[in-house]
Amino acid sequence: GSSPSTFRSIMQALIIFMSFLDFMFYPTVVATIVAVIIEQIVRRISNPEWDADLKLINRTMGIRKFFYRQAVIVNILWFLGYFVIMVTMGRHSPQTPDMIWQG
Numbered sequence: 001g002s003s004p005s006t007f008r009s010i011m012q013a014l015i016i017f018m019s020f021l022d023f024m025f026y027p028t029v030v031a032t033i034v035a036v037i038i039e040q041i042v043r044r045i046s047n048p049e050w051d052a053d054l055k056l057i058n059r060t061m062g063i064r065k066f067f068y069r070q071a072v073i074v075n076i077l078w079f080l081g082y083f084v085i086m087v088t089m090g091r092h093s094p095q096t097p098d099m100i101w102q103g
Helices: 004-045 051-091
Strands: none
Touching (some): 004 051
């Protein structure tokens, strides 16, 4: 078995990592929404038969897919960390201090 201090430090690191993912979630979602809006605007005002406009459409689509992928990855990692914490906390019951008397 591992020592309780090692387990505690791993759990603290996991909680810090999840806090970072929590911090990153809203910016990635907002960036995805903004990228979708920009892509729709570019699609409306451009002509896909022109080579320059087609490149611009493909660029905005790639940016939108990138931000969407980042949001999904952040979300999956957060739920994975949450699952790990729930499983390990359920397995490790809180230790009760040694009482002088049993009451």
